[in-house]
Amino acid sequence: MNHAWISDAPRLELGFLPTPLVPLERLSARLGGPRLWLKRDDCTGLATGGNKTRKLEYLLADAIRQQADAIVTFGAVQSNHARQTAAACAAAGLPCHLVLARKVPWPHPHYDTSGNVLLDRLLGADVQVVAPDAFADARAALLDRLERDGRLPYVIPVGGSSHVGAMGYTRCAMELMEQSRALEFALTDVVHASSSAGTQAGLLAGFAGLVLDGDGTAPRVHGINVSEVDPTVLPKDVQRLVGEVIAERGLDAAVAAEDVRLDDRYLGDGYGLPTEATVAAIRLLAGTEGVLLDPVYSGKAFAALVDRIERGEFAGVDDVVFIHTGGTASLAVYDTAFI
Ligand SMILES: Cc1ncc(COP(=O)(O)O)c(C=O)c1O
Structure with missing residues (x-):
């Protein structure tokens, strides 16, 4: 089916899409709950892959349309978004500037240099690692310097989560609808790590638009909060971004507040700090399916999925899709969690 509101948005092909949707047969049998499927967005291809690649396809297309000649973005030190932006910029021939804040109290000798x-750095980005309280000044100084040099920077927000970036996950919603149909199962529940709102907002707006086009029914999207201590922040961000995507694409759709599902039970001590269950979930998927998760996002969200299955929260559901949003590049600086 042609969905013009998706296909008409300017996009630079950067990823290996569609990513595979594969059954987790051994793990499903072991857990004894619904049949589990893994959407392999860790295999999007851009320098170890991940969910930001989908967003960057739209963000860099927008930057090029605006004739930007430098890309600026931000994140935590071990930001997967920053790394995929560096890779996307290398592939597009654009200079990339990253300002990374030391906001995670994870004591590792190589935290600022490895992963x-x-x-x-390998991908050619200009990297500044700064203390959280020096972040605003470093950002302002960088933008001043680029302006003085006569550059036209395109600024990508944390996590690539603007309405432009969120378009990447409308495309993922479309792939999931098509793939579940081809694999002959009902797409009712999708689980993923949620942090800067773009993935969840893109999925929700995407499914709402696809339903309008007569393309099936919208599944429940279960975001697992892996970053916000205040549980009111992320639902509001997701809802706002959904509204922006819908308005920008001219869709006569709406997503109700109760359809913005965020589970706050699995954050543990905070963003970037794996819980015992995170470590156990990473070991479980690696040992039963040969698939690696990460300690900050996908491992925490997968631990939530396992726990929710064990608590019977998916009773009566036949199939659950987990979106593997990537992040394994940071495993190197979390080696001490696995000893
Ligand atoms: C591996 C990984 N998973 C999930 C997320 C969360 O995606 P979003 O920021 O769109 O909520 C991120 C974002 O940083 C990520 O790097």
């Missing part, structure tokens, strides 16, 4: 940071 994603190693890849950022």
